[in-house]
Amino acid sequence: xxxxxxxxxxxxxxxxxxxxxxxxxxxxxxxxxxxxxxxxxxxxxxxxxxxxxxxxxxxxxxxxxxxxxxxxxxxxxxxxxxxxxxxxxxxxxxxxxxxxxxxxxxxxxxxxxxxxxxxxxxxxxxxxxxxxxxxxxxxxxxxxxxxxxxxxxxxxxxxxxxxxxxxxxxxxxxxxxxxxxxxxxxxxxxxxxxxxxxxxxxxxxxxxxxxxxxxxxx
Numbered sequence: 001x002x003x004x005x006x007x008x009x010x011x012x013x014x015x016x017x018x019x020x021x022x023x024x025x026x027x028x029x030x031x032x033x034x035x036x037x038x039x040x041x042x043x044x045x046x047x048x049x050x051x052x053x054x055x056x057x058x059x060x061x062x063x064x065x066x067x068x069x070x071x072x073x074x075x076x077x078x079x080x081x082x083x084x085x086x087x088x089x090x091x092x093x094x095x096x097x098x099x100x101x102x103x104x105x106x107x108x109x110x111x112x113x114x115x116x117x118x119x120x121x122x123x124x125x126x127x128x129x130x131x132x133x134x135x136x137x138x139x140x141x142x143x144x145x146x147x148x149x150x151x152x153x154x155x156x157x158x159x160x161x162x163x164x165x166x167x168x169x170x171x172x173x174x175x176x177x178x179x180x181x182x183x184x185x186x187x188x189x190x191x192x193x194x195x196x197x198x199x200x201x202x203x204x205x206x207x208x209x210x211x212x213x214x215x216x217x218x
Contacts, residue, residue, distance in 0.1 A: 017090040092124035111167040140198030165195040
């Protein structure tokens with residue numbers, strides 16, 4: 001387990017939040033050995049509930065295996081500097097694929113693939129929504145991703161922006177449906193409104209035969 005993560009071209013190293021709990025990989029392995037029986041029993045218990053249900057076989061397999069992708073392709077970063085916008089809970093982000101298409105928090109992947117985080121770890125899901133809002137630009141467009149490779153401070157725009165703004169607004173709404181947190185909804189409403197206004201503006205530009213640009217909204 002590496003304690004630090006290179007953050008793209010920013011020249012910074014980001015600290016894994018796990019490094020606040022374990023000194024090194026050896027201490028992680030020691031904890032795993034100690035907890036092996038307990039973890040095995042807990043894992044088999046929730047899997048037995050799924051496999052013993054009346055759900056279709058394909059859905060059972062999805063529910064058991066898909067959450068693994070979040071473990072494999074995610075980072076959970078600690079707050080270490082004054083300009084880190086996240087709090088002590090850390091910043092939980094998922095990469096499209098560390099091995100084949102390394103992009104941090106691509107909008108469509110988050111929209112379609114982050115249900116396990118939303119359902120089981122809503123506090124961590126919220127950290128990613130705050131990251132998207134942090135990089136939303138003035139015309140309302142949210143970032144397509146937070147950067148290439150492992151980058152988290154190099155947002156990219158104007159890619160699939162015809163769907164990204166709508167996906168972001170829906171992610172805000174489904175977080176509210178999951179948590180019932182009205183304070184969250186009030187806090188994020190301006191951001192959702194701006195994203196939807198950007199989406200409407202894109203429709204107007206297409207209708208008028210124009211080409212959308214983040215710097216030419218009128």
